[in-house]
Amino acid sequence: MTKVLERPLAPWAEPAWQHLRALRAQPPAALLLHAAAFGDAEALAERYARLLLCEAQAEAAPCGSCRGCREAAAGTHPDLLRVAVPEDKREIGIDQIRQASDWCSRTARGRHRVLRIRAADRMNRAAANALLKTLEEPPPGVVIVLSAQRLHALPATIRSRCLAVALRQPEEGEYERTLEQAGLGAERVRAAQARTPGDLSAALDLAAEDVETVEAWQRAWRQGVEQGDTLQAAAQLSETDWPQAQVWLQRQVVAWAREPGAAALLQPAWAALMRLRRMESTTLDRLLPAEEVIILLRRAYTALSSPPRRQPAP
Template identity: 35%
Template sequence: MSAVAPWIAAQRQALLAQRGHAWLLQGPSGLGQYTLALELVRAWLCDAPTAHGACGQCASCHGIDVHTHADLCVLMPETQALALGWPLPEKAQAEIEDKKRKASREIRVEAMRDAVEFAQRTSGRGRGKAVLVYPAEQMNHVTANALLKTLEEPPGDVRFVLATEAAHELLPTIRSRCLGHTLQWPDPAQSQQWLVEQGVPADAAEALLRAAGGRPDDALALARAGRSPQTWA
């Protein structure tokens, strides 16, 4: 099973115990929306899932780890996908490489239409399909509207998880079609310990966390950027 922060693991277990075909994970930045979303789809698609999450050992888990799982569709702005190592559609990749256009900072409607088509296909591994949208607020109204019907009446065995740091920017119709979950704020001592486990010096972890407003992912990003707490803005 993949090692995740304890507060993410606790939320993962709670959400997996509930039924639903579409989740909206919401809350301020730095609380782990993307990590939790990925943990949910890992468990949904896993060949040997437990109540605690995916096994981390099967072919499905490996496919997600290397970003090649045939039954997972990840929708992100192209800039974010490239930064996180998720492959772009061949056409989009070719357009960017040929400098016909720059990578999009929004989730493109073309990508959403591809996702809707993906949702209608049969599962390749027989464990269902999953669509992960992050950050969901980067859907413009045209893109969001392309998702609405499928989100309301999903075909077959597809499940959705939308993760956002600005839920108020989503269409009300999108929000109403999902089960909402607000990310939990971790205990400061727990966050500091996690930062130390990620390689942040113990004497800097508390200051970094305080500078990041108590948000552990933001504190880690600050540490990895090599910036001191005094320069945080």
């Protein structure tokens, strides 16, 4: 049975998480989680919803293995409803909240029914008024978890009926350090900052994608440089994010060049890599030049009298 992997929690979400965990046995009818970065509030709200639905009665975090955890992650749990801004709309509308309120009044399979309202600060006025009715008389066992970035965008009447839990602000440099500790190199930290400023959850999503890509590069390296299947390796590399793949290849060569006797042997491969870097090309155009790089790396690999049994660095 596959286990649902729990994403690491941002250090600045940790105090809020401890607070939520303490509320596990007797959760309030409505919670409002808010953070400067929306993804962080979202991640926490999702984790708390899963903790409430975990059938293993896990204390620290959802167990990830039980029926409740797996169904919640797959989006099929009968006691979990997520409401969000529809993709083709800009706000959460009244119909969505009315349907959610009906859902709340049905019988739970387990102890709780959890209604998650993502980006609650984007409910329109009618939707907020409809939600207020449910918040005034919440059905027993129902836990409504709102997440929001702009607290002031929520009506005071809603805020006053929720227990508000705020994530603290990351300290200076804490966001960058956390990404680096999660295994992202400096370049990827910069890329993550550019694409998802300040939002650790979103950055970790990117990082997870990256791990698969790096594994594909490592396979290509073994296949081409160590086993001599150079064309196949070049094809594999060309199909991935090519600018990133080149940066990775450069790092491999630089690291390898530090080994005794390797620098001179790697010179031709390095030159070919630099030529390739200057090329603005389509996948097809770069296949042969990429193979040339692999062939030259392969040559260096076999020329070293005792080729290092080196694993490509991550």
